Amino acid sequence: MRDLQRLNHNSLIIYFGEEIDAGLLSSISHCRDCLLAHCGDLIIDMVPAYISLLVVFDDDKVSYAQFAALLRTLLATPSSAAAASQPQQFVIPVLYAADMALDLLSLSRKKNMLPQQLIDIHSAKSYTVYTIGFSPGFAYLGEVDRAIAAPRLARPRTKVPAGSVGIADTQTGVYPLELPGGWNIIGRTPLRIFEAEQGAFPMQIGDSVRFCAIDARRYRQLLGRSLLDFQG
């Protein structure tokens, strides 16, 4: 199901489904790649998220009617020229310990498990990037095991340190910068996730991410390295 809706003078949104489903992400990525390949010069921005793709076009170059017609033709032609980009895989090292895991103890107590069990469950599976937003370089990763899923804190923190790894409902993610936020913080990565000066962030929707537990010594070794650099 694809539903195209106009929003304002130069934006429209395409819905690919109604419920969250990792399977939709490849359709959204493919659509994005297709648009970039065929009319990238007409596009200002595209924001993929869970089930939708927001498209902002340059209305100095093309009218809404022309752009929408072009889009409908592209959407109707399955898998035209653009080669489907393969999802990337990332590994993010995390120190799940001490002063960095602000909510690890309280959350594991709430879940009737030992902190180590919670860590094992969190680092056992591979997560999918569903969307990126909220702040620069914040990737929403799903889905965490129900056994460790937890609602956001009733009282959000005014500052969560950069690199903090958290859980909110069935999602997990890494704070790329120091930000206010209400996620349950269970550890911290030493890596720089978002290269602010270049505006560079390597993850895309549909990519997969795994967390691996490291010790304090390894944390110090890796401190400040970039995410891409670490993937080798």
Added chain:
Amino acid sequence: MSPLGQLRVVKATALAIAQDRGRRGGQHLGLCQSGAADAYSYHWANALLGNLKSAPVLEICLGAFEAEFCHATEIALCGADMRAQLNGSPIKNWCSHRVKAGDYLRLNYPASGLRSYLAVLGGFLFNAALFSSIASVPREGLGFNGGAPISAGMCLPYAALGANKNRWRRCLIDALIPNYAADLQLDIYPAYQWQAFDDVQRQRFTHTTYTVSTESDRMGYRLDGQAVSYRGKQLISEGIALGAVQIPANGQPIVLLNDRQTIGGYPKIGCVTKASCSQLAQRRPGDKVFFNWRHFET
């Protein structure tokens, strides 16, 4: 390459930031669009000088700004009328003006409106461009000056193109100058979850006069008035377009502007037009606004 001119900032007590047309191509990474909040005034400030459409300017809130030009150039001021003075003599808003080396510009508290756009011939030469824009975004700490506002003591560079005596001073015709003192009609397209709001809610929405709340900024304008309720299903976060009107749980609408978050999960009843967004960005807390449905021309 022409030599550098400089604007030496003597006073900047209210908020003044470097702005331009905004970023292009960064929203999928979570970087906000940014750009001049009042795109209309920004456009004319550059157009009166024949600058590029994307030339960097200063967006100055509520006056309290003084600066000295170290090289001759031409400038234009558009937006809220800050009763500007050059060397103590008043100069007209919505006009271009020649300035000489040593000229002193002073902006005062405006009678109405909020933001003034100061453009120089050729545009300010700001560094730290990200996605084709130098726009300062304080929340992200990105853009010119690390996202921070302009402060006293800073020297802001521009191309020292001089002032051309053969160029006429240009002014915008009166008919195109907005009146920021009037209650504002916000034209809004039905969009996003519009269909999930029933007739009663849609009517209440357009029959209410809302007041601009004190919690309004470049991210969004919060409005106080009759609550609109959403009874549709819970929403999955999606990309937010300029002017989207979010209806949070308390039912008080929020019009999302240039520094808005890229995605959000609150229901949205429609999108305010670009022209209305520009006008809204000139309103202050306490000002009155109301919504008017508009439909897309096909």
